[in-house]
Each structure stands twice: as C-alpha cells, then as structure tokens.
Amino acid sequence: MMHFGHANALRQAKSMGDYLVVGVHSDAEIEIHKGPTVMKEEERYAAVAACKWVDMVVPNAPYTTTVDVLDKYDCDFCVHGDDITTLADGTDCYQAVKDAGRYQECKRTQGVSTTELVGRMLLMTRDHHRRSNSQDSNSIAGLPSEEINSFRRGLGKKAVSTNISHFLPTSKRIIQFSNDREPNPGDTIVYVDGAFDLFHLGHIEFLRRARELGNYLLVGVHDDTTINAIKGANYPVMNLHERVLSVLQCRYVDEVIIGAPYSVTKDVLEKVYKVNVVAHGTKPSPPDTDGQDPYQLPKELGIYQEIDHLANDTTTTTIINRIINQRQTYEDRQARKSAKAILEAEKERVAQDTATA
Template identity: 50%
Template sequence: MDSECGSQRWAKLVATCLIGGVAVAVAVGVYLAAGGNVLSVMPLELLRRRKKNKKIRVYMDGCFDMMHYGHCNALRQARALGDQLVVGVVSDAEIIANKGPPVTPLHERMIMVNAVKWVDEVIPDAPYAITEDFMHKLFDEYNIDYIIHGDDPCVLPDGTDAYELAKKAGRYKQIKRTEGVSSTDIVGRMLLCTRDRSVSDNHNRSSLQRQFSHGHSHKFEDGGSGSATRVSHFLPTSRRIVQFSNGKGPGPDARIVYIDGAFDLFHAGHVEILRVARELGDFLLVGIHNDQTVSAKRGAHRPIMNLHERSLSVLACRYVDEVIIGAPWEISRDTITTFNISLVVHGTIAENNDFQKENGNPYSIPMSMGIFKVLESPLDITTTTIIKRIVSNNEAYQKRNEKKAATEKKYYEEKTFVSGD
C-alpha cells in the first residue's frame, strides 16, 4: 500500500513540475486513485521530450467541410497531446473521390482551420489517406511525432483503414470523438429543412427549429430512410464551455469591440469579419442571439445549429475573446455600460441590414452615442449562401449523406466509452 501511494505521489509531482499546474496535478491524482494510469493522461515519451524542452509536434488531418464545434474539439484534444499542432486539410479532389462533393471549397476550409485557436500550422491539399510517402514526409520534413485521429473509424473505399500505416509505425494516437454532431448531421439538417418546406411551407413551420434546439429526431429511432440525419443530439456541459473559453477578461484600459449575430453554420465569412473587428480593439466580445430570436427574424426553419452549438463554434475562433450566450437583439445603453463597450460594429454582408432602419433599429443606441461602425466584409458569404449550395446540388448531397448515414449509424450503435477529453 505504501509503495502504491508513493507511486501516486510521484506521478502527481511529475505532472505538477512538467505541466506547471496544481489543478492538473490534482486531476492526475484523482485519476490514479481511481485505478488509472498516468500514461493515459500524458504519454511517457511526451513526458521525456518535455523534460528535455523539445517541442512535441502532432498532426491531424481532415476534410473540415461544414466546419463545426466537433472539428474544433478534436483539434483541441489533439493539441493537448503535444506542444504544436499541424493540421492537414484534404483537397477538394480527394474529398470528391472518397466522400462526394464538399460544401465548402478548399480556400474557405483553410480560412476556417487557420482561425481555430489550437492550430499552429496548416498543410493544404493533404491526402485523404496517410500513404507511406506522405507519412515519411510528415516525420522527416514536418518533424511530426504523432498522427492523431478520433475513435470513429476512417475507412477507405477499398475497406482499408486510412491510418493503418501510422498505427503500424507506432506513431498513432486516438482522441475521443465529440458527441452529437458531424458534417453529415448538419448537411442532413439542411436537406430535412428544404424537404419540410417543400412539403408544406405553412404547416407546423416551427417544428424543425424545435427539433434542432431540443435534439428530437425521427430518423434513426423510428427507422426512417432518406438522409438518416440525426438532428442535434449535442449535450452541452459547463466543462465544455470552460474548455473552449479563453478564461480571462479584458484589461482595465482595454478597448472592447462588440459584434453580434446568429453565427449559424459558422463559416469563412463569419471568421473574416471577426478578424477585421478584432483588429479595431484589444478585446472582441461577440453577442450570439438565442434560437427564438433567430427564428423570429430569419424564419421558422432557422437556426440550423442551436445556441450552444453556435456559441462553441464562435468561442473556438482565435479572434474572439468572449461571447454573450443569448445576447439581446437590441443593444441597450445598459449593455454598453455593463461590458464597457467602446465600439459596436456590423459587416456590410449580413442576413439583414437592420442598422439602416429608421424604426426598430437594434443599433440606435450605439449610433446615438457615436460608437457604431459599419465594416466592409471581406467575403460575400452568409449562412443563406451555404444553404443554397446544398439546395442547388440537393441530389448529390442526398447521395453523399445516404452513403455516410450507414457509417454514422454503425458508429453510434457500437459506440463505447473512450477516456480522455
């Protein structure tokens, strides 16, 4: 018993010294006391390399199409396994060959991945499968120590494992897939949305919004066919919000810039206007409207992503310092005073231009105070743009989702608990 306690104390001490956090040491101690292994928390090689002050470089690739908080959480987990995260973004041609047409082209996906705050370096046009040549390129040219992927299988068209070579080389590590979301889900929500509207534009029009917000779906549970979309099953927790948060507020003399919106289907247009807004101050505060407000202003079929999903996507952006979850539609003097806002901004490309209204203008107060500014949007993309891409190529995306649906269903039916995260 004394030996066991001694090893636990040693592990706690190592974690404290090498990671530099009392909270981490406590967490490791609790984990060990429950019968865990310190190597599960931090690999031995990682401990050795960090002790020698060598940077551990990890690699993760993906399509990152319709990028969402699940992608961001995977990148966060991958980054925690090393000191620097290099991300490969699969080319459009490779996605078409292996999965079907991407919704967002490579240059937009590159903007999205580069904006994730846990990403250090990005490789464009990465291959869908880790070939032997590319694996050695990662090891030799990019100095990659480990290749990372989620616990969900990545199977090539010929039935082989896309990461088989990395596993054989002993340079593969697995992370936990984020629950309740995938690009297949999101595309499925839009397909379901357009199908619902075509059947009856007036009948029970709020039903989809309620499904998206509360996680109801008749597809898997009732044996439905078609796209087999799993409408949001995301279970928000306070821990996840803390994981995504920067954890610090503005300084006493900080110039605080505020921008608000729905930020539904978080895309490259959102990222670029947030980047421009952040350049105007020291701290960027983003207000995210609740589901009911978005539905009232933009139609009962919106938002596609619910409030918590949208909040995590925005929080993962490196240009964002803090978010208001469920921000008011109208910006009051009290809100400006409470958050010490110096400047309120709005992009030229948006779902609405309410700032131009004479009556019912949500920005009338900051305008009267002389702290409102319209920013030229770098990209001509809105959430409606993304939805239209799906609608215009409905048949192709329907086939893509039907192909992926079987894999998604199998994963969830066979899903087991994965430690970590």
C-alpha cells in the same frame, strides 16, 4: 464542414503536444472518398487556420497519413478521433502510422457531424432546437407543402439521416472552449453580435476585422427564439450552444455573451465590460420585433462602425443554398454515409458480442 466537433478534436490534439499541424484535404480527395464537400477547400483552409488551437495548416494534405508525411512536417505523432476513417476501398487511412507506434486518439464529440448538419439543411427543419407539431416547424423555406412532402418521402426511401441534434451542452465544454483572459486597463473593447449560424468564412473575416478595431473582442450570440423571430423560415440551423462553441473556438474572439439581445442595449455596453466600439457588417440588419434599428443606441453614442471584408458575400444562406440547389447529389451522399454508419455499428456490435462470449 468545419464545425465545433472538429474544433474539439483540435483542442484535444493540441493538449497532447506543443505545436499542432493540421492537414486539410482538397475537395477532389474528399469527393473520391466521402462525397461532395459543403465548404470549398479554400474556405476550409481558412476555417481551420482561424481555430485558436492550430499552429500550422497543410493545404491539400494526402488522405492517407504516412510516416513520411509526419517526418516531412517534423511531427512526432498523428492524432485522430476514435471513429474509424477509411479510404473508398475500406482501407484504414492511419494504419501505417499505427503500425509505427506514432498514432494517438482523441474523443469524438457526440451529437454533431457534417452528415447530421447536411441532413438539417436538406430538410431545413427547426426540430433540432424546438420540438413542435405545428406546420411551420416542419417546412422548408420557400417550397410548397406538396413539394415538401414529396421531398421528405424521397429522403425516407433513401434512408437519409434527418435526426434532430443529439448534442448535449455542458458547462465543462464551454469552459474548455473559453479564453481565460480579462481585458487589460486601457484596452479598446469591441462588441459585435449575430446568429453565427453554420460558422463560415464570412463570419471569420468579419470577426478578424472587428478584432483589429481594438484589443478585446466581445461577441453577442442571439438565442434561437430571437433569430427565428427576426429571420423567420426555419432559422437557425444550429442551436444556441452549438453556435456559441463555434464562435468561442475562433482565435479572434475573447468572450461571448450567450443569448445576447437583438438590439444593442445599455446593459450590453456596460454590464459585461465597458464597450468602446460596436461593429457591424455593411449589409443592413432587419429591424427588431418592435420595428427599431438594433444599433440605434451605439449610433447615437457615436461608437458604431461598419466593417467590410472580402468574404462579405459568404453567408449562412449561401451555404444552405449549396445544399438545396444540389439536393440529389447530397441526398446520395447522405444515403451512402447512413449505410456506412449502419454497417460500422453492426460490426461493432458483433465485436462486442464476440468479446462478451
């Protein structure tokens, strides 16, 4: 998955130079070395290209980065996170560029990973944003309780990571992701809103089309309680701050309202900026908790527009269903990743003990 942790790595990498080239591996390459992907390669190419710190995307990039690869794209050095990435045989993917002195590291974003997000989807748990002992907070949408319990027991036997989110939001991180740009006089300001959970190609294409309707795109991101009240089940998968960062890293977005109301109100239209256009997708939205159309006001004002796009069928639910429908495959992936993480942690502990001694 392309998540805000990747975006933060790209932000750091861009700050080290002037032009950022990002290689994205194919599904086949990732399958060999890490296991099945969540988002398909074309979706990942588009997601990386939509990140505002990226200048160029190299599709089907080799899993091992060599000096020849750097030279081919006129790159002075390679940047990777401070976590070790290895081939299936345990070889360091970046050893060649390290030996050539053309390697730099950035800080990995703690508290988020594809493995951790897949774990949330496997269990469809809300515990990452709300601790509760109630039965519904531990349920999986649409499954009988006995099947849920059986599923959990199976996961436990395989030592699959099902941790709640350990991401700790800070004002500094939000500032790092934000744009330092106000709308100019006369700009057409477009407002859109949504959950933007598991930020994906459907979101990207929607935001791209919305940005084309004006000069400045203001995005409202609903809070966790609002989304759960409207969508029910175990949504959202990602908490509010995780979703805000996912939206802010997108090159089409200028500003975000954090915890925007589900219904578009007069305050939303006037108190941040004077909104000229309110856009929404072609699929009807569920009513607000009071039964009202959330877009009633902009429709009455004649500023409401609907947007259609080619990725309209890609939704958060379709991403989750990929995981749920292939549970065994992803459970096995999670077990391998968990075992690898334990091994690496043990190696690091031994190295620290040795250094101390």
